[in-house]
Amino acid sequence: MNELPQFELRQVRKQYGRTVAVDVEHLRIEAGETLCLLGPTGAGKSVLLRLLAAVERPTVGEVRFEGRDYLGDRLPRETRHRITLVFQRPVLLSGSVSRNVAYGLRLRTCLACPKTEVARILEHLGIAHLADRAVRTLSGGQAQLVALARALVLKPDVLLLDEPTAHLDPAHVALVERVLREVAAFHPITLVWATHNLFQARRVGQRVGLLLNGRLIEVAAADVFFREPADPRTRDFVEGRMIY
Amino acid sequence: MAGEVKYRVEHWPEFLGTDFITILWLTLRVSGTSVLLSSLVGIPLGTWLGLSCGRPVPLLRLLVQTGMALPPVVVGLVLYILLSRSGPLAWLGWLFTPQAMVVAQFILALPFVIGITQSAVAAMPGELRMQLLSLGATQWQIRQTVLWEARQGVLLAVAAAFGRSLSEVGAVLMVGGNIQGHTRVLTTAVVLETGKGQFGVALALGATLLCLALLANALIVRLHGSPPLYE
Numbered sequence: 001m002n003e004l005p006q007f008e009l010r011q012v013r014k015q016y017g018r019t020v021a022v023d024v025e026h027l028r029i030e031a032g033e034t035l036c037l038l039g040p041t042g043a044g045k046s047v048l049l050r051l052l053a054a055v056e057r058p059t060v061g062e063v064r065f066e067g068r069d070y071l072g073d074r075l076p077r078e079t080r081h082r083i084t085l086v087f088q089r090p091v092l093l094s095g096s097v098s099r100n101v102a103y104g105l106r107l108r109t110c111l112a113c114p115k116t117e118v119a120r121i122l123e124h125l126g127i128a129h130l131a132d133r134a135v136r137t138l139s140g141g142q143a144q145l146v147a148l149a150r151a152l153v154l155k156p157d158v159l160l161l162d163e164p165t166a167h168l169d170p171a172h173v174a175l176v177e178r179v180l181r182e183v184a185a186f187h188p189i190t191l192v193w194a195t196h197n198l199f200q201a202r203r204v205g206q207r208v209g210l211l212l213n214g215r216l217i218e219v220a221a222a223d224v225f226f227r228e229p230a231d232p233r234t235r236d237f238v239e240g241r242m243i244y
Numbered sequence: 245m246a247g248e249v250k251y252r253v254e255h256w257p258e259f260l261g262t263d264f265i266t267i268l269w270l271t272l273r274v275s276g277t278s279v280l281l282s283s284l285v286g287i288p289l290g291t292w293l294g295l296s297c298g299r300p301v302p303l304l305r306l307l308v309q310t311g312m313a314l315p316p317v318v319v320g321l322v323l324y325i326l327l328s329r330s331g332p333l334a335w336l337g338w339l340f341t342p343q344a345m346v347v348a349q350f351i352l353a354l355p356f357v358i359g360i361t362q363s364a365v366a367a368m369p370g371e372l373r374m375q376l377l378s379l380g381a382t383q384w385q386i387r388q389t390v391l392w393e394a395r396q397g398v399l400l401a402v403a404a405a406f407g408r409s410l411s412e413v414g415a416v417l418m419v420g421g422n423i424q425g426h427t428r429v430l431t432t433a434v435v436l437e438t439g440k441g442q443f444g445v446a447l448a449l450g451a452t453l454l455c456l457a458l459l460a461n462a463l464i465v466r467l468h469g470s471p472p473l474y475e
Contacts, residue, residue, distance in 0.1 A: 053374075081380045084378055085375070091374075
């Protein structure tokens with residue numbers, strides 16, 4: 001593990017008007033780890049991911065990437081190319097599935113889009129048959145897989161996933177988890193995975209964190225988080241007793 | 245009734261003569277040029293306005309919306325004063341020329357292009373911009389992509405600008421002068437023929453205007469292609 005963490009957040013707060021969406025005192029994410037962010041709807045998981053992806057600026061505080069502080073969209077381009085965020089609601093462009101998956105690749109190179117890479121990732125996610133389909137004809141789950149393919153084809157060093165399996169059936173959830181495990185085994189990648197699914201967090205997370213009302217309650221290794229949570233609120237959440 | 249029909253038929257050869265072709269060609273040239281110029285200026289401005297959220301933006305949007313209600317005669321009057329012999333722009337020598345008519349139509353069409361483009365771009369989901377940023381797009385690439393996704397609204401802006409230019413009469417009459425063979429366009433010809441009591445010719449010219457608008461809109465509908473994702 002490197003001395004410098006992949007991400008380090010210090011006294012980070014994000015407000016929209018008077019509403020505090022995220023208020024994190026300290027969070028350290030190591031390179032190559034898989035961190036699952038658990039929390040109910042509206043806990044601030046998506047906002048935290050957007051701050052990590054540098055598509056939004058914190059109201060106050062520092063978000064450090066490999067030791068360097070950056071300000072929202074002022075992230076250097078070469079660093080930005082190493083981080084990709086997959087949104088909870090797939091944001092696809094008009095046109096075909098192939099065009100969408102190739103979009104990020106085309107931004108990075110003036111050369112013609114490497115079709116083989118696009119075809120390979122579509123094949124890997126089991127959606128090769130959708131390559132020429134117009135995205136407006138896709139189901140929610142298919143759109144989510146396309147958004148994931150568009151991120152994975154870029155081979156980022158950091159992949160931020162916001163409920164990437166929310167619209168998928170159990171078979172496809174298993175497929176996505178398997179693909180991401182294979183990607184992580186093949187290529188060192190830092191995964192930050194927001195979910196409200198306890199079982200999924202237990203399956204995929206090396207470390208798990210709980211967010212409640214924008215505050216990070218606890219972060220611990222997955223087995224400790226689920227077996228011996230330090231905070232009573234984590235225990236209540238894990239045992240399904242939390243009413244919010 | 246029979247008299248009116250005879251009257252119209254008598255004037256068909258005159259209506260379809262070289263004068264008509266000149267009028268039609270000048271109409272297309274003036275309106276086409278003003279729409280082209282207003283699109284070149286208005287689409288980038290509308291895109292910028294649609295994607296911006298700074299302090300002056302609401303004021304600018306208000307000004308653009310007010311510009312949509314700009315009275316053509318006021319534009320014609322101001323332009324006339326500026327271009328007249330004693331005006332500050334007299335040295336251009338544009339009064340009673342097609343150039344002055346293009347400028348008048350440009351001023352009237354520009355707020356439509358900016359306003360409708362801005363609305364189309366602002367209607368794109370906020371997450372689209374963030375998604376493009378996270379995929380590594382530069383601000384320039386984001387603008388290009390958002391504009392492409394909002395193309396249906398942008399084409400509507402161009403269509404509205406063309407409609408505004410094509411149907412405009414007050415300003416072009418004041419700064420163009422409705423000179424036969426030089427600055428007479430379809431709308432000013434309709435005014436003239438109506439004044440002369442030649443309603444048949446005036447109606448035929450009006451129908452030509454409508455057909456032009458129909459053709460332009462049909463072309464734009466064809467350009468739409470497949471509908472964009474965000475409707």
